[in-house]
Amino acid sequence: xxxxxxxxxxxxxxxxxxxxxxxxxxxxxxxxxxxxxxxxxxxxxxxxxxxxxxxxxxxxxxxxxxxxxxxxxxxxxxxxxxxxxxxxxxxxxxxxxxxxxxx
Numbered sequence: 001x002x003x004x005x006x007x008x009x010x011x012x013x014x015x016x017x018x019x020x021x022x023x024x025x026x027x028x029x030x031x032x033x034x035x036x037x038x039x040x041x042x043x044x045x046x047x048x049x050x051x052x053x054x055x056x057x058x059x060x061x062x063x064x065x066x067x068x069x070x071x072x073x074x075x076x077x078x079x080x081x082x083x084x085x086x087x088x089x090x091x092x093x094x095x096x097x098x099x100x101x102x103x
Contacts, residue, residue: 020081021069028065032058
Protein backbone atom coordinates (compact mmCIF):
# COMPACT_ATOMS: atom_id res chain seq x y z
CA UNK A 1 0.00 0.00 0.00
CA UNK A 2 2.83 2.40 0.73
CA UNK A 3 4.33 1.86 -2.72
CA UNK A 4 1.59 4.06 -4.17
CA UNK A 5 3.25 7.13 -2.70
CA UNK A 6 6.25 6.89 -5.03
CA UNK A 7 3.91 7.50 -7.96
CA UNK A 8 2.94 11.03 -6.97
CA UNK A 9 5.52 13.55 -8.15
CA UNK A 10 7.08 15.72 -5.46
CA UNK A 11 8.57 19.10 -6.25
CA UNK A 12 11.26 18.83 -3.59
CA UNK A 13 12.61 15.43 -4.60
CA UNK A 14 11.96 15.49 -8.37
CA UNK A 15 11.43 11.74 -8.67
CA UNK A 16 8.99 10.54 -11.28
CA UNK A 17 8.16 7.00 -12.38
CA UNK A 18 7.91 6.78 -16.17
CA UNK A 19 4.78 4.66 -16.38
CA UNK A 20 3.20 5.74 -13.12
CA UNK A 21 -0.43 5.46 -14.27
CA UNK A 22 0.09 1.87 -15.41
CA UNK A 23 2.00 1.04 -12.24
CA UNK A 24 -0.88 2.48 -10.20
CA UNK A 25 -3.33 0.26 -12.07
CA UNK A 26 -1.14 -2.80 -11.48
CA UNK A 27 -0.99 -2.07 -7.75
CA UNK A 28 -4.76 -1.90 -7.61
CA UNK A 29 -5.10 -5.20 -9.51
CA UNK A 30 -3.06 -7.06 -6.89
CA UNK A 31 -6.03 -6.96 -4.47
CA UNK A 32 -7.78 -9.77 -6.36
CA UNK A 33 -5.33 -12.51 -5.36
CA UNK A 34 -5.64 -12.29 -1.57
CA UNK A 35 -9.41 -12.17 -1.93
CA UNK A 36 -9.49 -15.41 -3.90
CA UNK A 37 -6.91 -17.14 -1.72
CA UNK A 38 -8.81 -16.28 1.47
CA UNK A 39 -12.03 -17.72 0.06
CA UNK A 40 -10.30 -20.85 -1.19
CA UNK A 41 -8.25 -21.42 1.96
CA UNK A 42 -11.31 -21.34 4.22
CA UNK A 43 -12.31 -24.74 2.77
CA UNK A 44 -15.94 -23.71 2.69
CA UNK A 45 -17.95 -23.59 -0.51
CA UNK A 46 -19.98 -20.55 0.58
CA UNK A 47 -16.84 -18.59 1.38
CA UNK A 48 -15.44 -19.53 -2.03
CA UNK A 49 -18.64 -18.37 -3.74
CA UNK A 50 -18.47 -15.12 -1.78
CA UNK A 51 -14.84 -14.65 -2.81
CA UNK A 52 -15.73 -15.21 -6.46
CA UNK A 53 -18.54 -12.66 -6.11
CA UNK A 54 -16.09 -10.19 -4.59
CA UNK A 55 -13.66 -10.79 -7.45
CA UNK A 56 -16.42 -10.16 -9.99
CA UNK A 57 -17.28 -6.87 -8.30
CA UNK A 58 -13.62 -5.86 -8.17
CA UNK A 59 -13.07 -6.66 -11.84
CA UNK A 60 -16.18 -4.72 -12.88
CA UNK A 61 -14.90 -1.73 -10.91
CA UNK A 62 -11.48 -2.01 -12.51
CA UNK A 63 -12.93 -2.04 -16.03
CA UNK A 64 -14.46 1.37 -15.38
CA UNK A 65 -11.27 2.61 -13.79
CA UNK A 66 -9.28 1.41 -16.80
CA UNK A 67 -11.53 3.33 -19.20
CA UNK A 68 -11.13 6.49 -17.13
CA UNK A 69 -7.35 6.05 -17.00
CA UNK A 70 -7.23 5.46 -20.77
CA UNK A 71 -9.17 8.71 -21.20
CA UNK A 72 -6.54 10.56 -19.17
CA UNK A 73 -3.68 8.97 -21.08
CA UNK A 74 -5.27 9.96 -24.40
CA UNK A 75 -5.77 13.57 -23.28
CA UNK A 76 -2.31 14.03 -21.79
CA UNK A 77 -0.47 11.78 -24.29
CA UNK A 78 1.68 10.78 -21.34
CA UNK A 79 1.67 7.96 -18.80
CA UNK A 80 3.20 10.05 -16.04
CA UNK A 81 1.26 11.49 -13.17
CA UNK A 82 3.01 14.78 -13.92
CA UNK A 83 1.13 15.07 -17.20
CA UNK A 84 -2.13 14.44 -15.41
CA UNK A 85 -1.34 17.11 -12.83
CA UNK A 86 -0.31 19.58 -15.52
CA UNK A 87 -3.55 19.24 -17.46
CA UNK A 88 -5.54 19.36 -14.24
CA UNK A 89 -4.23 22.89 -13.62
CA UNK A 90 -5.69 24.19 -16.88
CA UNK A 91 -8.92 22.21 -17.11
CA UNK A 92 -9.98 21.18 -13.60
CA UNK A 93 -13.69 20.71 -14.33
CA UNK A 94 -13.08 19.00 -17.66
CA UNK A 95 -10.98 16.29 -16.03
CA UNK A 96 -13.64 15.57 -13.43
CA UNK A 97 -16.73 15.60 -15.66
CA UNK A 98 -15.74 14.09 -19.01
CA UNK A 99 -14.88 10.53 -17.88
CA UNK A 100 -18.15 10.37 -15.97
CA UNK A 101 -20.19 11.11 -19.11
CA UNK A 102 -19.79 7.55 -20.38
CA UNK A 103 -20.70 5.87 -17.09
